[in-house]
Structure formats: structure tokens, C-alpha cells
Amino acid sequence: MHSALQPVGPRAELIADLMLLFFAVSAVVYVIVIAFLVWAIMRARERAVQLGPAATAQADRKSKVAVGVGAALTVLTLAGLAASDFIVGAILRQPPADPLRVLVTGHQFWWEIEYDDPVPGNRLRTANELHIPVGRPVQLIFTSRDVIHSFWIPSAMGKMDLIPGRTTNEIIQVSQPGTFTGQCAEFCGFQHSKMRLTLHARPAEEFDAWRQRQLAPAREPQTQEARRGQQVFMQSSCILCHSVQGTAAAATVAPDLTHIASRRTIAAGSLPNTPSALASWVLDPQRIKPGSRMPASRLPPDDLSALVAYLTSLQ
């Protein structure tokens, strides 16, 4: 599903190459050092008895030269590694020509994803799923609402911190279609490990189609039960935190639910997006993710199943 050793884009490849370079150089240095150590121990045993004072002075000079050469080689090697690190950093910081801009906000314990657009009506909010077109560079602009999080999609990019009150940014570019997983990589509270996300890289047309579908307001409920579920939703606490575009629910402190049924998982990868999982989540999120910012809703069974019918209709 994800591995920093199997990069899926030019930028991630560069990071993987840098890592392999550091590993290879360190391995060679390690082998040389150990070889010299073994050689020195064996030689010292042999020569300890034989040496007179004149020979010792000569050996001293020789070892000074050896230490000097060793130190110089060490400095050169480290300088070479540092230079390669700076070069890769400089290449990665080069801003691409026409990136797609996506704002990523960290929350305890989910990711808010917003596609930037000069036209306010074309801005799109979703959660825990990052969809991008294959081949196009995407500029991710990070911030956090609460504590420091770290955004990490091992196959596609290195880690990047999300810091409250500040923005950081990183370019991501994926050259093959696929679904890759990511994870918050900084301890941000008890449910830190259940703060996952998925990256969906799709050909440009598929991405555009997805974006159009997501921009549409929520579908009107089609069945009697879903209609009742909508009423339950609108009359419960849900609308204090969630929004459903096209309805009166417009709160922004929790994931946007306009197209919740189109997502594969809920609660940042904690559960599959199935009716039964939705029901147990709404009933008692604290059992699934203790410490998450959604309270339990003690709904009667009828209301709960109607509510779930409504949520699953939000394609």
C-alpha cells in the first residue's frame, strides 16, 4: 500500500535516490572501518613483541599520516553527502509552473482538504481523501487548527509538519494512477494512529469528473426513509459541526458530509464506509476513536437507521 522505497513520482524518486545514496556510502564506510579495525588488531598482536624504539618512532609518523588521510576522507565524504542533500532540497523547492493548489488543514484527528479556486463557488471541501490528477504537480499548503500534525504519504512525498498559525507547503507529483495511503506522522493526541488518509491519483479526465461531482450540492433524498433521515440530521446536534452543501447545515469544524457516501472509509480510515459502520460511528464515536471530537448521539433505533439511509444517499 505504501513504501518510501517504492516512489511513485519524480520528486519521491529523488528522495528515495538520496536515501539509497546515503545508505550505500554509509555501508561502504562501515565495511572499510571494520576491515581496518580487524587488520589493526591482528597486526598489533604480531608486532607488539618485535618493535624496538627506532621502529616505534617511524610507526608513529606513519600513523599520523594515516590519521590525517582518514580525517580528510571523512570530511570529504560528509561534505559530499551534505552537498547532495542541499542539491535535492533545492530541486524540490523549485516551484512548478502551474500547480493545482490544495489546502490541507490538520485537525484532531482528521484531515480537511480544500481545493483552491479563484471562484469561491468552485472551492471544494472534503476530508481524508486527496484526489489528484496524474502527472500534474500539486502544491499542498498545510496548516493546523489545534496541535502540530505531520502529513506523510510515503510513496509520494516526505513528511511535512502542519503548524497552528503558520503555513508550510510541499509539492507532490505522482506519475502513475493508483491509490496510496498516508498517515499522520507526529504524535498529536490519543487517536494519532487513526489519523490516516488516502491519495487517489487518477488520469486528468477522471479527476475533473470527480471534482465536478464533488462540487455539486448534496443530492435530495430519494426514499421516504432517507427523507426522514434528513429531518433527523437537521434536528440533531450534527449541524453544529458538519455541513451538507445545499442544505442549512453549514458548520465547518468537522468533515464536510455533502458527498460522504463517495468516500471509502470514515473517521480518517478507522472504519469502512458501510451502513453498519456508519451506524456504530454515529451512535458512539468514542468507542471507536476514544478522544475524538465527536460526541455520542443517543438516537432511537428508527431515527438512527433513517439517518444512516440519508448519509448513504449522499453520493
Ligand SMILES: [Cu+2]
Ligand atoms: Cu495528527
